[in-house]
Amino acid sequence: MQLSEQEIISAIRQGDERIFEATFRKYYQSLCNYANSILKEMDEAEEVVQNLFLSIWEKRTDLEISVSLKSYLYRAVHNHCLNRIKHLKIREEYQQYATNFYDSSYESVSQTVMKNELEQKIEEAIRKLPEQCRLIFRMSRFDELKYHEIAKQLELSPKTIENQIGKALKFLRIELAEYLPLIIICGTTLQIVQ
Known part of the structure; x- marks a missing residue:
């Protein structure tokens, strides 16, 4: 019907x-x-x-x-x-701005401290995820595997992978909300939580 x-x-x-x-x-x-x-x-x-x-x-x-x-x-x-497209354009403009105003080989002590603190907070937040969700998220964001590749390796459906990534992102956005300005400044870790 x-x-x-x-x-x-x-x-x-x-x-x-x-x-x-x-x-x-x-x-x-x-x-x-x-x-x-x-x-x-x-x-x-x-x-x-x-x-x-x-x-x-x-x-x-x-x-x-x-x-x-x-x-x-x-x-x-x-x-x-x-x-x-708008988001990528803004990120690209910021990176261009940062490149023009900072020597890329020079990183101030405060920037290093901020970046290290941010990476530590992100890692802490990721560790709070349930085991399977954490594994799937790491495979997606750190190993850069596509959903279907993760599904095949873990013998799960692509839909399950998609749902787990969605749950992880939702959790991390809430968990790292107060660090959003720092995430934007550091830029490199931004792709992890989008």
Whole structure:
């Protein structure tokens, strides 16, 4: 039996994992291709789409879609891509600014202390994650493995990997909230918590 879009949205809102997964599978590849046409980087595109679906699932009880589901998903991917481009541009401008005003081979004592403190706080926060979540997060952020590579190594589904990364990021953002200005200044560790 075919469900109408409103029935699909309603089912997702009520937490129907089967309908959500079917929706994910139906739109995932075409949304990745669309995001890639904007970002020109398939890994980035996949991450944008995965984060979108993760966000939809996390906020499913408040899900309100007044247009078609397909239109909603494409518009959301479009907006996420533009935000990603803007974010990368800001980071690039800051790095260029920092390079122009600081000798890259020189690092002041206070910068070293701040950076070391930040790295220590990040490591402490990561250690607070549940064991499997911590392992998956480290494989993603430190070993730079893709979700499907992690899933294959740990014999888990890519969806489980995606959920674990989402949980880890949510936890770390909360845990490291007071260090956000320092994370932005240090820049290098920024990619760990995004």
